[in-house]
Amino acid sequence: MSTAIAKKKIPLLDLAGIHAPLREEILAEIARVVDSQKFIMGDDVKQLERLVAQYTGTRFAVGCASGSDALLLALLAAGVRPQDRVLTTPYSFFATAGAISRVGAVPVFVDIEPATYNIDAENARRYLERDPAIKAVIPVHLFGACADMDPILEAARLQGCAVIEDGAQSIGAEYKGRKAQSMGGIGCISFFPSKNLGAFGDGGMLTTNDEGLARKLAALREHGSLKKYFHEWVGINSRLDTIQAAVLKVKFRYLDEWTAGRQRNADRYRLLLDGASIPLTLPKAASWQTRHVYNQFVVRCPDRDGLKAWLKENDVGTEIYYPLSLHLQPCFKELGYVEGDFPESEKASRETLALPVHSALSIEDIEYVCDLIRQFAGNSVQAAL
Ligand SMILES: *Cc1c(COP(=O)(O)O)cnc(C)c1O
Numbered sequence: 001m002s003t004a005i006a007k008k009k010i011p012l013l014d015l016a017g018i019h020a021p022l023r024e025e026i027l028a029e030i031a032r033v034v035d036s037q038k039f040i041m042g043d044d045v046k047q048l049e050r051l052v053a054q055y056t057g058t059r060f061a062v063g064c065a066s067g068s069d070a071l072l073l074a075l076l077a078a079g080v081r082p083q084d085r086v087l088t089t090p091y092s093f094f095a096t097a098g099a100i101s102r103v104g105a106v107p108v109f110v111d112i113e114p115a116t117y118n119i120d121a122e123n124a125r126r127y128l129e130r131d132p133a134i135k136a137v138i139p140v141h142l143f144g145a146c147a148d149m150d151p152i153l154e155a156a157r158l159q160g161c162a163v164i165e166d167g168a169q170s171i172g173a174e175y176k177g178r179k180a181q182s183m184g185g186i187g188c189i190s191f192f193p194s195k196n197l198g199a200f201g202d203g204g205m206l207t208t209n210d211e212g213l214a215r216k217l218a219a220l221r222e223h224g225s226l227k228k229y230f231h232e233w234v235g236i237n238s239r240l241d242t243i244q245a246a247v248l249k250v251k252f253r254y255l256d257e258w259t260a261g262r263q264r265n266a267d268r269y270r271l272l273l274d275g276a277s278i279p280l281t282l283p284k285a286a287s288w289q290t291r292h293v294y295n296q297f298v299v300r301c302p303d304r305d306g307l308k309a310w311l312k313e314n315d316v317g318t319e320i321y322y323p324l325s326l327h328l329q330p331c332f333k334e335l336g337y338v339e340g341d342f343p344e345s346e347k348a349s350r351e352t353l354a355l356p357v358h359s360a361l362s363i364e365d366i367e368y369v370c371d372l373i374r375q376f377a378g379n380s381v382q383a384a385l
Contacts, residue, residue: 007314008365009315010315010316010369011317011356013358014360015198022250026247029249030247032246033242033243033246039242039243040241042245042246043242044242044249045242045245047249048063048205048245048249051249052252055171055252056179056181056182057178058207058208058209059210060208060214061205063203063221063239063245064203064204064238065204065237065239065240065241066190066204066238067166067189067192067204068098068099068190068204069236070189070190070205071099071188072103073235074099074217075100076233078136078164078185080136080162081105082103083106085105085108085131086107086134086135087109087110087127087131087136087137087138088107088139088140089119089139089140089326090111090345091112091117091322092142093321095168096138096140097326097332101332105135106335109326109341110123110124111342111344113148114347114348115284116145116148117143117348118139118140118141118142118146118148119140121139121151124137124139124151125155129159132159134159134161136163136164137163138166139165139184140168141180143296143321143354144169144170144173144196144262144292144293144294144295146173146288148286148288149165150288153184163183163186164184164187164188165181165188166188167181167187168190168192169196170196170295171189171195171255172255173291174290175290176290181207182207185208185210185213186206186213187207190204191203191204196295197248197252200244201244203245204238205240220233220238221236222235222237223235257359258358262295262358263293265294266294269282269357273370276377277377279301279302279380280307281299281301296319296357298354298355299352300348300352300353304320304350304351304352304353306376307373307376308353310372310379316355318354319353320353321352321354322349325345
């Protein structure tokens, strides 16, 4: 049946392949910062802030130490206080809900939409209309594609609650032609190495069109001070290192090229797997997701664990984002959620698998992964007979 294929090793993410061509350029930039000794808030931070503001179509960008801190700073700047309720999705990286708890507020979840894995916006809208005590809402643009923002923005405006976009995975994504991180009051970006624009360590950024918020965010990342040793607010220490900003400035120039590579690879998966009689649901961009940047290419498979094990056996890296919904995390037990509260999120956590999609993959690599998936499907059919 299936012809034997030569073995290859395909990691989920190949940072070496992505960084190799830039090695000299980046090392020269790092050496420049080292020689300047301006490790904290050097010029590169401001320059990167300007580039990202421009790229996201916002007026202001504020660097910080991580995407997680960006969320925390955004909540602080939005005036979220202990006991306030903040609406978000149960299907995200932990930081989304963790930041809410960290400021003493209470995460409130609404389930996701099964096709996009993003928060069900109509549900979120209804929830916001019902519960005027919600102080902020954090839609997450998961896997590189935007949540359905209009119903959320509209309801939040009517209720006077803040909208904070968790765009950690979605730099460059667009919603009905509008840029991610430009639609809510504050946008949050992560430069964790596995994100589409990754630093050589941790890093993050906030975006906003509001000058007052920009000022407050810039102060909050330096212990709430606008003037050294005078503190308007109680903030935290969360600056973006100059070295990371210098690295990111180089990598930023390649971001659109890498995104195009991810999109090309996603298209290739579709071409090779769509319509094949295999039990696999491919990601499909919703009509409003006008630019999907594929931080992850996530498929759904009833025998997800079997597929993962089979690909691992064949040296293809995959990952489960995320194996346990946020409402079921042990640390949120006190919130009182139980299994069955968010069935779509729980189902996604059992069925989804991220396949390699990064820009350093060749056509042959994608073909190879698709061949393995077809073999897996064939083996499963045989096993069932
Ligand atoms: C990565 C990520 C974060 C946190 O970013 P860090 O830079 O790792 O702190 C927050 N939210 C989502 C959805 C993420 O994927």
